[in-house]
Amino acid sequence: MTDETTRQWRLASRPTGEPTEENFELVTVERPSPDAGEVLFRTLYLSVDPYMRGRMRDADSYAEPWAVGDPMQAGVVGEVIESRHDDFDAGDVVTGNGLWAEHAVVDGSELRAVDPDLAPVSTALGVLGMPGVTAFFGMADVAEPVPGDTVVVSAAAGAVGSVAGQIASLAGARVVGIAGSDRKCSWLTDDLGFDAAVNYKDTENMHAALSNACPEGVDVYFDNVGGPITDAVWQLLNVGARVAVCGQISLYNATEQPTGPRKLGQLVQKRARVQGFLVGDYENRWGEALTRLGGFIQSGDLGYSESVVDGFENAPDAFLGLFDGENIGKQLVKVGDRRHD
Ligand SMILES: NC(=O)c1ccc[n+]([C@@H]2O[C@H](COP(=O)([O-])OP(=O)(O)OC[C@H]3O[C@@H](n4cnc5c(N)ncnc54)[C@H](OP(=O)(O)O)[C@@H]3O)[C@@H](O)[C@H]2O)c1
Numbered sequence: 351m352t353d354e355t356t357r358q359w360r361l362a363s364r365p366t367g368e369p370t371e372e373n374f375e376l377v378t379v380e381r382p383s384p385d386a387g388e389v390l391f392r393t394l395y396l397s398v399d400p401y402m403r404g405r406m407r408d409a410d411s412y413a414e415p416w417a418v419g420d421p422m423q424a425g426v427v428g429e430v431i432e433s434r435h436d437d438f439d440a441g442d443v444v445t446g447n448g449l450w451a452e453h454a455v456v457d458g459s460e461l462r463a464v465d466p467d468l469a470p471v472s473t474a475l476g477v478l479g480m481p482g483v484t485a486f487f488g489m490a491d492v493a494e495p496v497p498g499d500t501v502v503v504s505a506a507a508g509a510v511g512s513v514a515g516q517i518a519s520l521a522g523a524r525v526v527g528i529a530g531s532d533r534k535c536s537w538l539t540d541d542l543g544f545d546a547a548v549n550y551k552d553t554e555n556m557h558a559a560l561s562n563a564c565p566e567g568v569d570v571y572f573d574n575v576g577g578p579i580t581d582a583v584w585q586l587l588n589v590g591a592r593v594a595v596c597g598q599i600s601l602y603n604a605t606e607q608p609t610g611p612r613k614l615g616q617l618v619q620k621r622a623r624v625q626g627f628l629v630g631d632y633e634n635r636w637g638e639a640l641t642r643l644g645g646f647i648q649s650g651d652l653g654y655s656e657s658v659v660d661g662f663e664n665a666p667d668a669f670l671g672l673f674d675g676e677n678i679g680k681q682l683v684k685v686g687d688r689r690h691d
Pocket residue numbers: 399400401480481484505506507508509510511528529530531534574575579595596597598599600601627628629630672673674675676677678679680681
Protein backbone atom coordinates (compact mmCIF):
# COMPACT_ATOMS: atom_id res chain seq x y z
CA MET A 351 0.00 0.00 0.00
CA THR A 352 1.31 3.50 -0.82
CA ASP A 353 0.82 6.70 1.15
CA GLU A 354 -1.93 7.67 -1.26
CA THR A 355 -4.13 4.66 -0.45
CA THR A 356 -6.05 3.51 2.60
CA ARG A 357 -8.12 0.48 3.60
CA GLN A 358 -11.82 0.35 4.42
CA TRP A 359 -14.21 -2.33 5.58
CA ARG A 360 -17.41 -2.39 3.54
CA LEU A 361 -20.70 -4.19 4.01
CA ALA A 362 -20.46 -7.09 1.54
CA SER A 363 -23.91 -8.57 2.20
CA ARG A 364 -26.73 -8.44 4.73
CA PRO A 365 -26.65 -11.16 7.39
CA THR A 366 -29.51 -13.51 8.16
CA GLY A 367 -29.34 -14.30 11.85
CA GLU A 368 -25.86 -14.09 13.32
CA PRO A 369 -23.45 -12.09 11.10
CA THR A 370 -20.29 -13.81 9.80
CA GLU A 371 -17.00 -12.63 8.30
CA GLU A 372 -18.56 -13.17 4.85
CA ASN A 373 -20.71 -10.09 5.43
CA PHE A 374 -17.62 -7.84 5.42
CA GLU A 375 -15.18 -6.93 2.64
CA LEU A 376 -11.76 -5.28 3.04
CA VAL A 377 -10.93 -2.93 0.17
CA THR A 378 -8.02 -0.63 -0.67
CA VAL A 379 -9.04 2.77 -2.00
CA GLU A 380 -7.49 6.14 -2.76
CA ARG A 381 -6.89 8.15 0.39
CA PRO A 382 -9.35 11.09 0.50
CA SER A 383 -8.25 14.75 0.71
CA PRO A 384 -9.97 17.36 2.85
CA ASP A 385 -11.95 20.23 1.28
CA ALA A 386 -12.44 23.58 3.03
CA GLY A 387 -13.81 23.00 6.54
CA GLU A 388 -12.78 19.32 6.58
CA VAL A 389 -10.15 17.32 8.42
CA LEU A 390 -8.17 14.25 7.27
CA PHE A 391 -7.16 11.93 10.12
CA ARG A 392 -5.50 8.59 10.68
CA THR A 393 -7.66 6.25 12.76
CA LEU A 394 -6.10 5.24 16.09
CA TYR A 395 -9.10 3.40 17.60
CA LEU A 396 -12.31 2.19 16.04
CA SER A 397 -15.40 1.41 18.11
CA VAL A 398 -17.52 -1.67 17.40
CA ASP A 399 -21.00 -1.50 18.93
CA PRO A 400 -24.10 -3.72 19.13
CA TYR A 401 -26.29 -1.10 17.36
CA MET A 402 -24.26 -1.72 14.19
CA ARG A 403 -26.14 -5.01 13.80
CA GLY A 404 -29.27 -2.91 13.16
CA ARG A 405 -27.47 -0.92 10.46
CA MET A 406 -26.62 -4.15 8.61
CA ARG A 407 -30.36 -4.82 8.24
CA ASP A 408 -32.48 -3.12 5.56
CA ALA A 409 -35.19 -1.98 7.96
CA ASP A 410 -36.36 1.21 9.62
CA SER A 411 -34.45 2.00 12.77
CA TYR A 412 -33.12 5.03 14.63
CA ALA A 413 -29.84 4.65 12.69
CA GLU A 414 -29.99 4.51 8.89
CA PRO A 415 -29.22 1.11 7.30
CA TRP A 416 -25.81 0.79 5.64
CA ALA A 417 -25.94 0.22 1.88
CA VAL A 418 -24.36 -3.00 0.63
CA GLY A 419 -21.02 -2.07 -0.98
CA ASP A 420 -20.56 1.10 1.09
CA PRO A 421 -17.97 1.67 3.82
CA MET A 422 -19.50 1.32 7.28
CA GLN A 423 -19.58 4.15 9.83
CA ALA A 424 -18.13 3.97 13.35
CA GLY A 425 -17.15 6.11 16.27
CA VAL A 426 -13.39 6.68 15.96
CA VAL A 427 -10.47 8.38 17.64
CA GLY A 428 -7.96 9.71 15.13
CA GLU A 429 -4.83 11.80 14.75
CA VAL A 430 -5.16 14.75 12.38
CA ILE A 431 -2.90 14.56 9.32
CA GLU A 432 -4.23 17.59 7.43
CA SER A 433 -6.73 20.17 8.64
CA ARG A 434 -8.70 22.69 6.63
CA HIS A 435 -10.79 23.61 9.69
CA ASP A 436 -9.73 26.45 12.03
CA ASP A 437 -10.26 24.43 15.23
CA PHE A 438 -7.77 21.65 14.40
CA ASP A 439 -4.09 21.27 13.49
CA ALA A 440 -2.00 18.35 12.29
CA GLY A 441 -1.15 16.13 15.27
CA ASP A 442 -4.35 16.90 17.20
CA VAL A 443 -6.32 13.94 18.51
CA VAL A 444 -10.02 14.05 17.60
CA THR A 445 -13.10 11.91 18.01
CA GLY A 446 -16.35 11.70 16.07
CA ASN A 447 -18.23 9.60 13.58
CA GLY A 448 -15.79 8.24 11.03
CA LEU A 449 -15.64 5.07 8.99
CA TRP A 450 -14.40 1.53 9.42
CA ALA A 451 -11.28 2.90 7.68
CA GLU A 452 -7.62 3.57 8.34
CA HIS A 453 -8.09 7.19 7.22
CA ALA A 454 -11.17 9.36 6.86
CA VAL A 455 -12.16 12.91 5.99
CA VAL A 456 -14.81 14.42 8.26
CA ASP A 457 -16.35 17.90 8.49
CA GLY A 458 -14.46 19.61 11.34
CA SER A 459 -17.72 20.83 12.90
CA GLU A 460 -18.59 17.18 13.61
CA LEU A 461 -15.36 16.43 15.47
CA ARG A 462 -14.44 16.95 19.11
CA ALA A 463 -10.88 17.48 20.36
CA VAL A 464 -9.56 14.82 22.76
CA ASP A 465 -7.04 15.90 25.40
CA PRO A 466 -4.45 13.08 25.63
CA ASP A 467 -3.26 14.42 29.01
CA LEU A 468 -6.65 13.93 30.71
CA ALA A 469 -7.16 10.20 30.07
CA PRO A 470 -6.04 7.57 27.53
CA VAL A 471 -7.44 8.70 24.17
CA SER A 472 -9.29 5.38 23.72
CA THR A 473 -11.66 6.33 26.57
CA ALA A 474 -13.28 8.86 24.22
CA LEU A 475 -15.06 5.84 22.69
CA GLY A 476 -15.95 4.18 25.98
CA VAL A 477 -16.32 5.47 29.50
CA LEU A 478 -15.77 9.08 28.31
CA GLY A 479 -17.71 8.63 25.08
CA MET A 480 -21.04 7.39 23.75
CA PRO A 481 -21.39 4.31 26.04
CA GLY A 482 -20.49 6.30 29.17
CA VAL A 483 -22.94 9.07 28.27
CA THR A 484 -25.65 6.45 27.56
CA ALA A 485 -25.11 4.87 30.98
CA PHE A 486 -25.04 8.23 32.73
CA PHE A 487 -28.32 9.62 31.35
CA GLY A 488 -30.07 6.24 31.18
CA MET A 489 -29.45 5.72 34.86
CA ALA A 490 -29.56 9.26 36.26
CA ASP A 491 -32.34 10.68 34.05
CA VAL A 492 -34.52 7.72 33.07
CA ALA A 493 -34.16 5.10 35.81
CA GLU A 494 -33.60 7.59 38.66
CA PRO A 495 -32.39 5.30 41.47
CA VAL A 496 -32.61 6.62 45.04
CA PRO A 497 -30.74 5.47 48.16
CA GLY A 498 -31.95 2.05 49.31
CA ASP A 499 -33.24 0.96 45.88
CA THR A 500 -32.21 -2.40 44.46
CA VAL A 501 -30.98 -1.85 40.88
CA VAL A 502 -30.41 -4.69 38.41
CA VAL A 503 -28.30 -4.16 35.28
CA SER A 504 -28.10 -6.71 32.44
CA ALA A 505 -24.97 -7.02 30.20
CA ALA A 506 -23.48 -5.48 33.33
CA ALA A 507 -19.84 -6.14 32.41
CA GLY A 508 -20.17 -4.37 29.06
CA ALA A 509 -19.33 -0.80 28.09
CA VAL A 510 -22.71 0.69 29.07
CA GLY A 511 -23.71 -1.73 31.83
CA SER A 512 -20.48 -1.44 33.84
CA VAL A 513 -20.81 2.35 34.01
CA ALA A 514 -24.59 2.29 34.58
CA GLY A 515 -24.20 0.04 37.63
CA GLN A 516 -21.56 2.30 39.17
CA ILE A 517 -23.72 5.39 38.61
CA ALA A 518 -26.48 3.63 40.56
CA SER A 519 -24.02 2.75 43.37
CA LEU A 520 -22.97 6.40 43.54
CA ALA A 521 -26.67 7.30 43.94
CA GLY A 522 -26.79 5.08 47.04
CA ALA A 523 -28.51 2.05 45.52
CA ARG A 524 -27.75 -1.64 46.03
CA VAL A 525 -26.59 -2.89 42.62
CA VAL A 526 -26.85 -6.38 41.13
CA GLY A 527 -25.22 -7.17 37.77
CA ILE A 528 -26.09 -9.94 35.32
CA ALA A 529 -23.20 -11.10 33.10
CA GLY A 530 -22.07 -14.11 31.09
CA SER A 531 -19.02 -15.46 32.96
CA ASP A 532 -17.60 -15.90 36.46
CA ARG A 533 -14.66 -13.68 35.48
CA LYS A 534 -17.03 -10.87 34.54
CA CYS A 535 -19.04 -11.33 37.74
CA SER A 536 -15.87 -11.17 39.88
CA TRP A 537 -14.79 -8.00 38.10
CA LEU A 538 -18.17 -6.42 38.88
CA THR A 539 -18.16 -7.28 42.58
CA ASP A 540 -14.42 -7.17 43.37
CA ASP A 541 -13.28 -4.23 41.25
CA LEU A 542 -16.35 -2.11 40.52
CA GLY A 543 -18.19 -2.41 43.84
CA PHE A 544 -21.38 -4.13 42.60
CA ASP A 545 -23.15 -5.71 45.60
CA ALA A 546 -23.85 -9.00 43.81
CA ALA A 547 -23.57 -10.52 40.33
CA VAL A 548 -25.31 -13.42 38.60
CA ASN A 549 -23.67 -15.45 35.82
CA TYR A 550 -26.69 -16.18 33.61
CA LYS A 551 -24.76 -18.74 31.54
CA ASP A 552 -24.12 -20.85 34.63
CA THR A 553 -27.59 -20.52 36.17
CA GLU A 554 -30.35 -23.00 35.41
CA ASN A 555 -33.04 -21.08 37.27
CA MET A 556 -32.64 -17.34 36.71
CA HIS A 557 -35.70 -16.55 38.81
CA ALA A 558 -34.21 -18.36 41.82
CA ALA A 559 -30.73 -16.88 41.32
CA LEU A 560 -32.11 -13.35 41.02
CA SER A 561 -34.50 -13.78 43.97
CA ASN A 562 -31.49 -14.80 46.00
CA ALA A 563 -29.45 -11.78 44.84
CA CYS A 564 -32.39 -9.37 45.28
CA PRO A 565 -34.15 -10.43 48.53
CA GLU A 566 -36.09 -7.15 48.62
CA GLY A 567 -37.17 -7.24 44.98
CA VAL A 568 -36.13 -4.91 42.14
CA ASP A 569 -36.83 -1.17 42.12
CA VAL A 570 -34.87 -0.32 38.97
CA TYR A 571 -33.99 -2.50 35.99
CA PHE A 572 -31.50 -1.15 33.42
CA ASP A 573 -32.14 -3.49 30.49
CA ASN A 574 -29.45 -4.03 27.87
CA VAL A 575 -30.51 -7.48 26.68
CA GLY A 576 -34.26 -8.32 26.65
CA GLY A 577 -35.41 -11.94 26.21
CA PRO A 578 -35.52 -14.53 29.01
CA ILE A 579 -33.15 -12.57 31.28
CA THR A 580 -35.54 -9.64 31.22
CA ASP A 581 -38.56 -11.93 31.80
CA ALA A 582 -36.86 -13.18 34.97
CA VAL A 583 -36.13 -9.65 36.24
CA TRP A 584 -39.68 -8.41 35.55
CA GLN A 585 -41.09 -11.12 37.83
CA LEU A 586 -39.26 -9.47 40.73
CA LEU A 587 -40.25 -5.84 40.11
CA ASN A 588 -41.45 -3.95 43.18
CA VAL A 589 -44.44 -1.62 43.26
CA GLY A 590 -43.44 1.64 41.54
CA ALA A 591 -40.40 0.08 39.79
CA ARG A 592 -38.72 1.82 36.85
CA VAL A 593 -37.40 -0.09 33.84
CA ALA A 594 -34.99 1.81 31.55
CA VAL A 595 -34.79 0.01 28.21
CA CYS A 596 -31.35 0.73 26.80
CA GLY A 597 -30.96 -2.18 24.37
CA GLN A 598 -32.14 -5.71 23.53
CA ILE A 599 -28.99 -7.42 22.31
CA SER A 600 -30.37 -10.94 22.83
CA LEU A 601 -32.82 -10.21 20.00
CA TYR A 602 -30.54 -8.45 17.48
CA ASN A 603 -29.72 -11.63 15.55
CA ALA A 604 -33.19 -13.16 15.84
CA THR A 605 -34.74 -14.04 12.50
CA GLU A 606 -38.22 -13.84 13.99
CA GLN A 607 -39.09 -11.33 16.69
CA PRO A 608 -41.13 -12.75 19.57
CA THR A 609 -44.60 -11.24 19.62
CA GLY A 610 -47.30 -10.86 22.22
CA PRO A 611 -47.65 -9.07 25.51
CA ARG A 612 -45.61 -11.67 27.47
CA LYS A 613 -45.02 -10.08 30.86
CA LEU A 614 -47.03 -6.86 30.68
CA GLY A 615 -49.34 -8.07 33.44
CA GLN A 616 -46.45 -7.54 35.84
CA LEU A 617 -46.60 -3.81 35.11
CA VAL A 618 -50.26 -3.57 36.12
CA GLN A 619 -49.74 -5.40 39.37
CA LYS A 620 -46.57 -3.44 40.19
CA ARG A 621 -47.65 -0.03 38.80
CA ALA A 622 -44.23 -0.01 37.10
CA ARG A 623 -42.94 2.38 34.43
CA VAL A 624 -40.99 1.18 31.38
CA GLN A 625 -39.18 3.77 29.29
CA GLY A 626 -36.89 3.38 26.31
CA PHE A 627 -34.28 6.05 25.64
CA LEU A 628 -31.62 6.97 23.08
CA VAL A 629 -28.32 8.64 23.86
CA GLY A 630 -28.80 10.78 20.72
CA ASP A 631 -31.57 12.67 22.52
CA TYR A 632 -28.95 13.97 24.99
CA GLU A 633 -26.70 15.59 22.37
CA ASN A 634 -27.02 19.02 24.01
CA ARG A 635 -26.08 17.66 27.45
CA TRP A 636 -23.09 15.55 26.34
CA GLY A 637 -20.57 17.90 28.03
CA GLU A 638 -22.42 17.69 31.35
CA ALA A 639 -22.12 13.89 31.37
CA LEU A 640 -18.44 13.95 30.38
CA THR A 641 -17.61 16.41 33.17
CA ARG A 642 -19.37 14.23 35.76
CA LEU A 643 -17.87 10.96 34.44
CA GLY A 644 -14.36 12.51 34.23
CA GLY A 645 -14.73 13.71 37.83
CA PHE A 646 -15.75 10.23 39.02
CA ILE A 647 -12.72 8.69 37.27
CA GLN A 648 -10.36 11.24 38.82
CA SER A 649 -11.80 10.67 42.31
CA GLY A 650 -11.42 6.89 41.87
CA ASP A 651 -15.20 6.33 42.08
CA LEU A 652 -15.60 4.99 38.54
CA GLY A 653 -13.63 2.01 37.24
CA TYR A 654 -13.59 0.90 33.62
CA SER A 655 -12.08 -1.69 31.35
CA GLU A 656 -11.33 -1.88 27.63
CA SER A 657 -10.98 -5.01 25.49
CA VAL A 658 -8.71 -4.08 22.62
CA VAL A 659 -8.34 -6.16 19.45
CA ASP A 660 -5.13 -5.21 17.69
CA GLY A 661 -5.11 -4.58 13.93
CA PHE A 662 -7.54 -3.00 11.49
CA GLU A 663 -7.95 -6.30 9.63
CA ASN A 664 -9.48 -7.82 12.79
CA ALA A 665 -12.36 -5.32 13.09
CA PRO A 666 -15.11 -7.78 11.98
CA ASP A 667 -13.87 -10.34 14.56
CA ALA A 668 -14.08 -7.71 17.29
CA PHE A 669 -17.65 -6.86 16.24
CA LEU A 670 -18.76 -10.50 16.07
CA GLY A 671 -17.26 -11.12 19.53
CA LEU A 672 -19.80 -8.75 21.09
CA PHE A 673 -22.52 -11.37 20.48
CA ASP A 674 -20.44 -14.06 22.20
CA GLY A 675 -19.63 -11.87 25.19
CA GLU A 676 -15.91 -11.78 24.47
CA ASN A 677 -15.48 -8.24 25.78
CA ILE A 678 -15.08 -6.97 29.32
CA GLY A 679 -15.97 -3.28 29.26
CA LYS A 680 -15.67 -1.39 25.99
CA GLN A 681 -14.71 -3.35 22.85
CA LEU A 682 -12.26 -1.42 20.67
CA VAL A 683 -10.09 -2.07 17.65
CA LYS A 684 -6.61 -0.55 17.75
CA VAL A 685 -5.75 0.64 14.26
CA GLY A 686 -2.52 2.59 14.84
CA ASP A 687 -0.30 4.48 17.29
CA ARG A 688 0.03 8.23 17.61
CA ARG A 689 2.96 9.65 15.70
CA HIS A 690 2.99 13.18 17.20
CA ASP A 691 3.35 13.34 21.01
N1 LIG B 1 -30.20 3.38 23.98
C1 LIG B 1 -29.02 3.83 23.54
O1 LIG B 1 -28.86 5.01 23.19
C2 LIG B 1 -27.86 2.89 23.51
C3 LIG B 1 -26.55 3.36 23.35
C4 LIG B 1 -25.50 2.43 23.40
C5 LIG B 1 -25.75 1.06 23.57
N2 LIG B 1 -27.05 0.66 23.69
C6 LIG B 1 -27.39 -0.76 23.92
O2 LIG B 1 -26.82 -1.10 25.18
C7 LIG B 1 -26.50 -2.49 25.18
C8 LIG B 1 -25.05 -2.67 25.60
O3 LIG B 1 -24.22 -2.04 24.63
P1 LIG B 1 -22.64 -1.96 24.85
O4 LIG B 1 -22.08 -1.12 23.78
O5 LIG B 1 -22.37 -1.64 26.26
O6 LIG B 1 -22.21 -3.47 24.56
P2 LIG B 1 -21.45 -4.43 25.57
O7 LIG B 1 -22.36 -4.66 26.73
O8 LIG B 1 -20.10 -3.88 25.82
O9 LIG B 1 -21.30 -5.75 24.72
C9 LIG B 1 -22.36 -6.58 24.48
C10 LIG B 1 -22.53 -7.62 25.63
O10 LIG B 1 -23.84 -8.13 25.57
C11 LIG B 1 -23.87 -9.43 26.12
N3 LIG B 1 -24.68 -10.29 25.26
C12 LIG B 1 -24.44 -10.62 23.98
N4 LIG B 1 -25.40 -11.44 23.51
C13 LIG B 1 -26.25 -11.66 24.55
C14 LIG B 1 -27.44 -12.42 24.73
N5 LIG B 1 -27.95 -13.16 23.72
N6 LIG B 1 -28.06 -12.42 25.94
C15 LIG B 1 -27.55 -11.69 26.97
N7 LIG B 1 -26.42 -10.95 26.87
C16 LIG B 1 -25.78 -10.91 25.67
C17 LIG B 1 -22.41 -9.92 26.18
O11 LIG B 1 -22.02 -9.99 27.55
P3 LIG B 1 -22.29 -11.33 28.43
O12 LIG B 1 -20.98 -12.05 28.51
O13 LIG B 1 -22.72 -10.76 29.73
O14 LIG B 1 -23.33 -12.12 27.71
C18 LIG B 1 -21.63 -8.82 25.47
O15 LIG B 1 -20.35 -8.61 26.04
C19 LIG B 1 -26.81 -3.01 23.78
O16 LIG B 1 -28.10 -3.58 23.79
C20 LIG B 1 -26.80 -1.76 22.94
O17 LIG B 1 -27.56 -1.88 21.77
C21 LIG B 1 -28.10 1.54 23.66
